Amino acid sequence: MFCGKQRRIVCVWFPRLASDGALRAHPLEGPFALTLRQGNAERLHCLNRAAEAAGLFRGMALAEARVFCAALQTRPADLHREAQLLAALRRWATRYSPWVGLEGEDGLALDITGAAHLFGGEAGVLADLRARLSRAGFTACLGLASSRGAAWALAHHGEGVAPPGADLAAIAGLPVAALRLAPETVTALQRLGLRHVGDLARTPRAPLARRFGAALLDRLDAATGATPEPLTPGAEPPRFALRLTLPDPIGLVADVQAGTARLLAALCERLAAQQAGARVLRLTLRRVDRDTQEVELRLAAALRDPARILPLFTRGIEAVDAGFGIDQLRLEAVQVEPLPAEQLGTTTAPGDPTRLGDLLSRIGTRIGLENILRLLPADSHVPERGFLTAPAVFSRPASGWNAPRPRPLVLFPPEPVAAAGSTPPRAFRWRRMALSTARAEGPERLAPEWWFDDPAWRSGLRDYWRIETWQGRRLWLFHTPQEPGWWVQGEFA
Amino acid sequence: MSDTPIPGYPLRPGRVHEVCGPGATAFAAICAAPGTGPVLWIREAHSREALTPQGLLPFLDPARLLIAQTRTQADSLAVAEEALKDGTVPLVVLAVTRPLDLREGRRLQLAAGAGGATGLCLIPEGMGSNAAETRWRATPRLAPQPGPDSTPFRWESIKNKSGTTGAWDVLWEAATHRLRVVSPSRE
Numbered sequence: 001m002f003c004g005k006q007r008r009i010v011c012v013w014f015p016r017l018a019s020d021g022a023l024r025a026h027p028l029e030g031p032f033a034l035t036l037r038q039g040n041a042e043r044l045h046c047l048n049r050a051a052e053a054a055g056l057f058r059g060m061a062l063a064e065a066r067v068f069c070a071a072l073q074t075r076p077a078d079l080h081r082e083a084q085l086l087a088a089l090r091r092w093a094t095r096y097s098p099w100v101g102l103e104g105e106d107g108l109a110l111d112i113t114g115a116a117h118l119f120g121g122e123a124g125v126l127a128d129l130r131a132r133l134s135r136a137g138f139t140a141c142l143g144l145a146s147s148r149g150a151a152w153a154l155a156h157h158g159e160g161v162a163p164p165g166a167d168l169a170a171i172a173g174l175p176v177a178a179l180r181l182a183p184e185t186v187t188a189l190q191r192l193g194l195r196h197v198g199d200l201a202r203t204p205r206a207p208l209a210r211r212f213g214a215a216l217l218d219r220l221d222a223a224t225g226a227t228p229e230p231l232t233p234g235a236e237p238p239r240f241a242l243r244l245t246l247p248d249p250i251g252l253v254a255d256v257q258a259g260t261a262r263l264l265a266a267l268c269e270r271l272a273a274q275q276a277g278a279r280v281l282r283l284t285l286r287r288v289d290r291d292t293q294e295v296e297l298r299l300a301a302a303l304r305d306p307a308r309i310l311p312l313f314t315r316g317i318e319a320v321d322a323g324f325g326i327d328q329l330r331l332e333a334v335q336v337e338p339l340p341a342e343q344l345g346t347t348t349a350p351g352d353p354t355r356l357g358d359l360l361s362r363i364g365t366r367i368g369l370e371n372i373l374r375l376l377p378a379d380s381h382v383p384e385r386g387f388l389t390a391p392a393v394f395s396r397p398a399s400g401w402n403a404p405r406p407r408p409l410v411l412f413p414p415e416p417v418a419a420a421g422s423t424p425p426r427a428f429r430w431r432r433m434a435l436s437t438a439r440a441e442g443p444e445r446l447a448p449e450w451w452f453d454d455p456a457w458r459s460g461l462r463d464y465w466r467i468e469t470w471q472g473r474r475l476w477l478f479h480t481p482q483e484p485g486w487w488v489q490g491e492f493a
Numbered sequence: 494m495s496d497t498p499i500p501g502y503p504l505r506p507g508r509v510h511e512v513c514g515p516g517a518t519a520f521a522a523i524c525a526a527p528g529t530g531p532v533l534w535i536r537e538a539h540s541r542e543a544l545t546p547q548g549l550l551p552f553l554d555p556a557r558l559l560i561a562q563t564r565t566q567a568d569s570l571a572v573a574e575e576a577l578k579d580g581t582v583p584l585v586v587l588a589v590t591r592p593l594d595l596r597e598g599r600r601l602q603l604a605a606g607a608g609g610a611t612g613l614c615l616i617p618e619g620m621g622s623n624a625a626e627t628r629w630r631a632t633p634r635l636a637p638q639p640g641p642d643s644t645p646f647r648w649e650s651i652k653n654k655s656g657t658t659g660a661w662d663v664l665w666e667a668a669t670h671r672l673r674v675v676s677p678s679r680e
Contacts, residue, residue, distance in 0.1 A: 355579070355581045358579075359575070359582065360559075362575055363561060363575055366568060366572060366575070367561060367562070367572060371538070371562045372559060372560070372562075373560040373561075374558070374560070375544075375555045375560070383545065384543075387546045387547070389560070392559050397557075399554070406548075408548050409522065409545065410518055410542045410545070411545045412543070439635075439639055468639075472634045472635055472647075473515060490548075491515075493552070493633075
């Protein structure tokens with residue numbers, strides 16, 4: 001195809017991927033199946049060999065299956081886990097060739113062009129694949145051909161190898177379903193008497209295209225190699241995790257720090273290559289008794305400077321119980337954010353955002369980053385809801401404050417004051433202090449927000465007064481006319 | 494009326510000061526007003542009193558304020574020490590709920606000296622630490638005439654390691670962002 005060389009594609013089909021995966025984790029004897037809820041019924045999703053031998057099949061209702069086979073053991077299927085398993089197998093298969101893609105939900109396609117000699121030729125690749133997969137407990141059907149379509153056909157219909165350039169000859173005897181056609185097309189072709197791929201290839205193309213559309217011929221051409229079909233290798237997302245395994249256990253804080261420093265330097269290099277910065281880091285320390293200790297570090301800003309991150313680990317590492325010693329360190333950037341390279345200034349003056357971020361990270365390791373708060377404006381005339389507090393490192397400072405009327409500097413939950421009437425009391429007691437009113441400004445009537453059911457505002461309207469006392473204190477009192485009473489809610493500067 | 498400077502005010506940077514009395518919060522806000530950098534306000538999470546940004550507006554831009562909520566005073570002190578030592582935050586305000594012993598007070602002083610930041614402890618009456626550079630008592634006063642700028646205070650300097658003590662009647666002018674000493678009062 002390109003550079004005069006035939007592509008060679010291996011298709012691996014796992015007919016029992018999900019049940020093999022489930023049985024690998026928790027082995028069982030006897031018929032076993034995974035069930036999936038479809039509509040209103042539990043149906044068999046994936047069966048092991050014993051269950052298939054008992055006459056069960058995929059898509060069968062579970063109740064029916066139990067009648068046929070009383071010994072059937074089942075577990076619920078997990079499609080997400082299944083996809084993860086296939087992705088892991090795909091990653092593993094890159095040992096044969098760098099060009100490995102997924103083939104549907106239960107298969108892999110490997111482009112082994114030019115890589116087969118590393119395993120002693122194509123037969124060597126297939127034998128190695130089969131041996132390793134069966135040792136791992138997976139049933140696999142392999143097909144090798146020059147095109148993806150032919151490899152798929154061979155894998156799904158009896159396995160086999162098509163010699164280079166002889167794809168059509170190899171699949172000519174296979175049923176038309178081997179061309180990855182829709183079931184209704186397959187039925188229609190069979191009704192016409194076109195049962196095998198070979199029959200289809202010998203039939204004039206124009207009437208076929210008229211009857212079944214271009215899709216059928218596209219599939220046929222892809223299988224015979226007449227039109228190329230690309231193979232998309234899975235993306236390799238960058239992995240920000242490293243580990244360091246030690247020949248002898250360590251226990252001193254300084255030693256663990258030194259190990260962490262090594263991992264951190266390498267991790268930061270990876271982060272720099274991806275123009276990313278770590279936001280959350282996790283250091284997992286495995287002890288010789290197989291217990292693991294975790295140190296989690298949350299940073300105030302995305303960072304990839306080992307010299308700035310390492311001191312932040314000190315506190316966490318000191319708190320670790322090393323037991324009989326630690327023999328493996330694993331450092332992972334759990335949360336990564338893009339961090340483009342920046343022009344560095346020559347000075348780091350106080351007030352520099354990066355220095356502030358470092359300080360907040362350090363404080364955050366002690367009290368938690370979510371406990372460093374910032375005040376943000378909120379759209380409410382209710383005093384206690386007129387502002388928001390948000391974690392400083394996850395928000396930006398906001399402006400747009402407005403206070404049309406003076407507001408107290410300090411606000412506290414309302415404290416009752418013994419007084420009556422709708423005009424401010426002349427003298428009252430608050431916090432065991434006898435206070436007398438010198439001047440009163442108000443009232444400023446605030447209505448509760450009916451769209452919130454705030455227990456504190458159930459007493460209805462509030463008439464706020466700014467009271468200046470002869471004793472000096474400037475207080476914010478309110479009167480609730482609907483449920484008469486006086487309360488102190490704040491103090492002015 | 495005169496603009497007599499108050500000895501000890503503005504607070505000496507690189508030291509830790511203390512303020513008590515009912516006007517302590519406003520005192521801290523006035524101390525934070527002249528700068529432009531962030532202000533770290535450390536308080537314990539269980540405290541019932543909350544600072545309101547609208548109330549801070551006459552003194553400083555609430556966006557400058559960072560509030561650290563801690564569980565215990567030990568955490569508060571650790572955060573204050575860290576922030577003072579770093580010096581990135583020019584003013585660190587620490588709400589103290591139990592008296593500091595000499596060791597804690599001294600550690601804060603050393604941290605402030607290392608970082609060059611100013612520390613201000615809001616202390617309950619009579620809970621001062623011997624290590625403090627200055628100690629103030631701020632009490633609000635009744636304004637002679639009503640008005641939005643009527644925020645007079647009586648500031649008493651009750652301890653000053655490097656200067657004289659005294660008492661002053663001061664007034665914060667929100668419009669000009671300026672502290673005015675009304676008159677030196679004698680008692």
